[in-house]
Amino acid sequence: MVDQQSTLIAIALMASVVYLTRVGGYFIGLQLRHIAGIKPVLEALPGCAFMAILAPAIRRGSASEILAMSCVVLIMWRSNNVVFATGTGMAVLLLAGPYLDGI
Amino acid sequence: MSTYQSLLLGIRSSGDYFISTFMFGVMFGIAASAAGLSQWQALLMSASSFTASGQFAALEFWQSPLPYGTIALSVALVSSRNILLGMAMTHRFDGHSLKRRIVWLFLLNDPGVVTSYRLEQNVDRLGYITGYGMAIMTSWLSSTWLGLSVADIFTTLDLGAIDFAGPLVIATMMMLFIKGSKTRSTPWIVSSITALILFELETENYLVLLLSVTAGVTAAVIQERQLRG
Numbered sequence: 127m128v129d130q131q132s133t134l135i136a137i138a139l140m141a142s143v144v145y146l147t148r149v150g151g152y153f154i155g156l157q158l159r160h161i162a163g164i165k166p167v168l169e170a171l172p173g174c175a176f177m178a179i180l181a182p183a184i185r186r187g188s189a190s191e192i193l194a195m196s197c198v199v200l201i202m203w204r205s206n207n208v209v210f211a212t213g214t215g216m217a218v219l220l221l222a223g224p225y226l227d228g229i
Numbered sequence: 230m231s232t233y234q235s236l237l238l239g240i241r242s243s244g245d246y247f248i249s250t251f252m253f254g255v256m257f258g259i260a261a262s263a264a265g266l267s268q269w270q271a272l273l274m275s276a277s278s279f280t281a282s283g284q285f286a287a288l289e290f291w292q293s294p295l296p297y298g299t300i301a302l303s304v305a306l307v308s309s310r311n312i313l314l315g316m317a318m319t320h321r322f323d324g325h326s327l328k329r330r331i332v333w334l335f336l337l338n339d340p341g342v343v344t345s346y347r348l349e350q351n352v353d354r355l356g357y358i359t360g361y362g363m364a365i366m367t368s369w370l371s372s373t374w375l376g377l378s379v380a381d382i383f384t385t386l387d388l389g390a391i392d393f394a395g396p397l398v399i400a401t402m403m404m405l406f407i408k409g410s411k412t413r414s415t416p417w418i419v420s421s422i423t424a425l426i427l428f429e430l431e432t433e434n435y436l437v438l439l440l441s442v443t444a445g446v447t448a449a450v451i452q453e454r455q456l457r458g
Contacts, residue, residue, distance in 0.1 A: 128293045133270050136295045140287055140304050141277035147308045148337040151315025152322070152330070159319050163457055166412055167449040168320070171313040172342060173410065173417035174445030176403040178438045179310070181421040182428040183396040191393045198397050202404035208245030212252075215397040 189226040194218040232325075235353035239341060239360025246340040249398055250365050251372040253281045258376015259383050264291040268377045275373040279336070279366055282307045282395055306435045313442065314342045321345070321354035330355065336362025343402045347409030415452050420445030 128136075158164050184195055194215040201211035230238070254275070261271035261284075278284055283304040290300050314337060322330050333355055341361030345354050407414070424441035432440070 127265055128291065128295055130270075132293070132295045133266070134273075136287070136297060136300055137270070137274045137277060139297055139301050140274065140283065143301050143305045144278045144280045144283055144308045144311070145335060147305065147311035148315055148334045149331060151312035152318060152334055152337075153315075154312070155316035155319025158316075163450075163453045165320050166453055167416075167446060168316050169346075169410065170412040170416040170445065170449045171317045171442065172310075172339075173403065173406050173412065174420035174442045174449075175310040175313045175438070176399050176406065177417045177421035177445075178424045178441040179399055180396055180403060181424040181441075182434075182437060183393070185425055185428055187393065187396075191396075194393065194397060195400055198400045199404060202401050206405070206408070208401045208405075209248045211401050212249050212394075212397055215400075216252075216394060219393055219397075 188223070190219055190223040193222060193226065230351045230353060232353045232356035235356030236360035238352060239357040240364045242344060243340070243361045243364035247364055247368045250281070250368040253394070254369045254372025255376040257281065257284055258373045258378070259380045260285065260288055261373070262377050262380030264288045266291070268374070271373055271377055272370060275369055278304075279369060280304070280308050281369070309435070309438060310339070311337060314339060318342060318354065318358070325355050333359045336366065338362045338365050339402055340365070343405045344409065346406065346411070413452060416445040416449040419448035
């Protein structure tokens, strides 16, 4: 059991770290913004970050996880419906997982 | 469009991710209860940190004595994409006082940033993303509370299946980014190929993120220079 004081310290630490990542990136960007042609480079960053997370996740994914990811990408491509895409992906993980991953 | 109108637009646009966030919040409430956090402690964590992946990462180490350094490092690594999101918004938050930007950046959130790419030029991005963040925060807090409240019923629930839910949600954001962003595809293609190579080389996760984003940025810079002659 973690005591209350330690919990509060850890929560304060987490909040500070996360807030610094949010503010820090913006202020780093402000220092770089005077560089000619930097805007498209900065605006490409979210895509690079997402793919850096997604590519290894897919590579190590099980059959059901790859199927779930395929469903999400397909639904998003066709409809842009986040709820339907995520719900379908989760359903595939929960329902098809025990069968596909057992093969 | 005024900041207030943009803020309302952000709230109205957040429906899809409001629901996705709610699902994660319930799971977090259940996991926090299982880790021994009281209701107000878990709610305080959600309100002050406002980071699903970071909070789940912290719970992995939630045992006495709390390893502060490990918790801080893991939360920092998981949240490091916020740095990139903040950098991406550098040119979009002009026209606001520094004080407002510093305060409102607390609510910087992935789906708000990604969906802001396809907005009309006249929408105030800081207002929009903050409104989006307010809605997501509401969803996150209410669902955390719900998860804590029903945790006793789900004591035997295996949360292993939701490990991959994070990448699924990121995939939805990536698709919105591809369709809404006017940036070229080369940087993120280079980034993903680099990430795959580094993964095969069994590189540490944080280095995969750092190096593959660096490769993507390098590709973007080279491409931009070529276009500018």
